[in-house]
Amino acid sequence: MVWEINGTDEFAEWFGELGRGAKLGSGGQEVGHKEFGQIVGDIGPVRRARIDAIKHAARTEAVAFNLAQLRKHRRLTQVELAQRLERAQASISAMETSRDNLLSTWRAAVEAMGGQLELVAVFHDERITIPAGPPAEVPEPTRPIPGISEARSAR
Numbered sequence: 410m411v412w413e414i415n416g417t418d419e420f421a422e423w424f425g426e427l428g429r430g431a432k433l434g435s436g437g438q439e440v441g442h443k444e445f446g447q448i449v450g451d452i453g454p455v456r457r458a459r460i461d462a463i464k465h466a467a468r469t470e471a472v473a474f475n476l477a478q479l480r481k482h483r484r485l486t487q488v489e490l491a492q493r494l495e496r497a498q499a500s501i502s503a504m505e506t507s508r509d510n511l512l513s514t515w516r517a518a519v520e521a522m523g524g525q526l527e528l529v530a531v532f533h534d535e536r537i538t539i540p541a542g543p544p545a546e547v548p549e550p551t552r553p554i555p556g557i558s559e560a561r562s563a564r
Contacts, residue, residue, distance in 0.1 A: 490521060490522070493521040
């Protein structure tokens with residue numbers, strides 16, 4: 410997704426304003442900091458609305474959570490999720506700290522939270538939804554795959 414800000418380079422303008430009023434150190438570099446309220450306080454209501462709209466669109470487009478963040482976002486404790494999955498709380502902790510969970514683990518956790526897992530392959534020109542269910546739910550390819558079609562028909 411590409412964001413365009415029509416007519417002006419508002420980010421560069423806003424970013425340039427961040428350094429104004431900073432103290433200079435002995436080497437001439439800026440030192441110190443500004444409070445966040447000082448920075449955003451100068452943003453007018455029109456610009457604020459545009460920024461909020463961009464932030465909202467970005468959040469709805471893609472939100473990346475690990476399992477712990479997802480559980481917390483859904484306002485569940487490890488104990489509550491463990492009860493829904495009929496597991497011990499320690500297994501939820503292990504899942505959350507794992508660097509490589511199985512797709513089935515994600516599916517079970519998401520479904521226990523009341524959701525449905527979707528897997529999407531994203532390419533520069535398209536998005537393809539990949540079934541995240543058990544292998545029995547995966548449809549056969551619609552066009553022959555060299556080497557595979559022949560092996561299946563030989564069975």
